[in-house]
Amino acid sequence: MTDAGATLVATLGGQPQIVTFALDALIAQGEIITDVYLIHLSLNNLRTRHALQRLQQEFLDDHYAGRRCRLRRVPLRANGSELTDIRAAADAEAAWQCIRDLIADLKREGRRLHLCLSGGRRMLALLAMSAAALLCDHQDRIWHMHTPEATLQRVKDSALMHVTPADGVQLIQAPLAPWGAYFPALRALAQTPMQAVETQLRRIVAVDEPQCRQVWERLTMRQRDVLCAFARGLRPDQVADALSISLSTVNTHKTAILAECRVAWELADDESLDYRFIRERFAMFIEGV
Numbered sequence: 478m479t480d481a482g483a484t485l486v487a488t489l490g491g492q493p494q495i496v497t498f499a500l501d502a503l504i505a506q507g508e509i510i511t512d513v514y515l516i517h518l519s520l521n522n523l524r525t526r527h528a529l530q531r532l533q534q535e536f537l538d539d540h541y542a543g544r545r546c547r548l549r550r551v552p553l554r555a556n557g558s559e560l561t562d563i564r565a566a567a568d569a570e571a572a573w574q575c576i577r578d579l580i581a582d583l584k585r586e587g588r589r590l591h592l593c594l595s596g597g598r599r600m601l602a603l604l605a606m607s608a609a610a611l612l613c614d615h616q617d618r619i620w621h622m623h624t625p626e627a628t629l630q631r632v633k634d635s636a637l638m639h640v641t642p643a644d645g646v647q648l649i650q651a652p653l654a655p656w657g658a659y660f661p662a663l664r665a666l667a668q669t670p671m672q673a674v675e676t677q678l679r680r681i682v683a684v685d686e687p688q689c690r691q692v693w694e695r696l697t698m699r700q701r702d703v704l705c706a707f708a709r710g711l712r713p714d715q716v717a718d719a720l721s722i723s724l725s726t727v728n729t730h731k732t733a734i735l736a737e738c739r740v741a742w743e744l745a746d747d748e749s750l751d752y753r754f755i756r757e758r759f760a761m762f763i764e765g766v
Contacts, residue, residue, distance in 0.1 A: 482511035483589040486579070488605065489517040490597030491524030493531045495622055497638045499593040500541065502648040508591070513541075514583075515550045516576060516601060519559035524634075525597075531635045551579050553601075563600045572601065577608040584612050593648075595622040599761065611657040619651040621709055623719075647719070649709055688741040689762040695737050703730040707752045708759035731755075 485503065487496045496513065503510055513536070520526040529550065535541060536548035553560045555571035563569050583590060592609060594602035609619060624632070625645040631637060632644075640646050696704060706716040713731065717724045735750045738758070744750070 482509045483591055484583055485510050485513045485591045485593060486583070486605075487513065487515055487593040488595070488597040488601040489515045489525065489528055489532075491522075491528050491634070492596060493528035493635050494632050494638050495596040496532055496593065497535055498624070498640060498646050499591075499595075499620060499622060499648060500546075501639060502646070503591055504542070504544075509544075510541075510546055510591070512547045512549060512588075514579060515548070516553065516579070516605070517550060517597060518553055518563075519561045520552070521559070521561055528635065531638070535638060551575065563598060569600065569604065573604045573608065576601075576605050577612070580605075580608050580612045584614075590617040592617070592619045593622065594619065594651075603761075606653075610654055613653060613655050613657070615655060617653065617655070619653045621649045621651050623647045623649055623709060649711075651710060685742070685758055686762065688738075689759055691741045692734070692737045693762070696734065700730045700734055703727060704734050704755055704759060705763050707731070707734075707755040708763045710756055710760075713752060 483503075485496075485500060487499060489496065496515065500510060500513065515529065515532070517525055517529065520529065532548060536546065539545065539547045541548075553572045553575045555568060560568055560572060563572055580590070590609075590613060592605060592613075594605050606619065609617065623646070628640065628644045628646060632640065693701065693704070702720055703716055706719055711719060713727050714724060717727045720727070731752055734755060738744070738750065738754060739746070739748075742758075
């Protein structure tokens with residue numbers, strides 16, 4: 478439990494409940510969130526505009542759930558106009574600069590940050606993580622949200638803005654390597670945005686989309702559930718708890734998944750694979766399925 482307030486930075490698409498779910502979970506952990514910053518594309522997109530309007534209803538008079546908390550929006554811009562999408566490297570560079578400037582400004586103010594990157598375009602999460610690695614420090618956190626399929630269908634398109642523990646929504650902490658804190662000189666990279674964008678674009682290529690798709694299409698529904706859990710960073714025992722199955726069943730599914738991976742990536746039989754391979758290869762892929 479913390480004494481000082483913190484700031485939530487969230488990417489926003491058409492599902493505003495992702496923001497309130499994250500905020501509710503952080504408050505339940507004892508966090509005092511004083512500000513919420515929403516990173517979003519142009520409000521010409523009707524779903525994004527509706528999502529913002531729905532969230533504004535939750536923050537009347539700069540209060541949320543009876544607590545002082547301000548909602549602020551951060552539209553991504555290029556050449557003075559709001560970006561409608563990220564279709565080219567120039568769009569990605571402009572978006573990265575906006576996100577970089579936001580995080581840099583907040584850190585200069587001494588803010589402790591929680592980043593929830595589950596909403597909106599996957600590219601926004603990639604760009605935000607790139608900026609966070611350069612500008613954040615050990616007190617900051619990045620979160621991924623897991624929503625069970627049954628709950629997902631009930632809350633879709635802001636049908637529900639709040640859930641109970643029984644709904645199974647989990648806020649999962651994602652690893653953050655704050656290289657800028659380890660090596661302050663690296664923060665100078667924040668002044669060379671194109672380099673950072675090119676690095677992220679290379680990471681996108683490294684997702685190995687064809688191999689991931691090949692494996693995905695050969696798995697059963699339950700094996701896909703296990704793959705998704707590993708890809709979100711869970712350990713085998715955590716996967717068993719999350720899916721309410723035994724550890725031995727998790728290991729059986731894991732063996733089958735890794736066998737398909739070995740075929741897809743043409744790996745030698747003596748090459749060691751474990752659940753971390755699934756996390757590394759499929760972390761980005763599952764966001765698009």
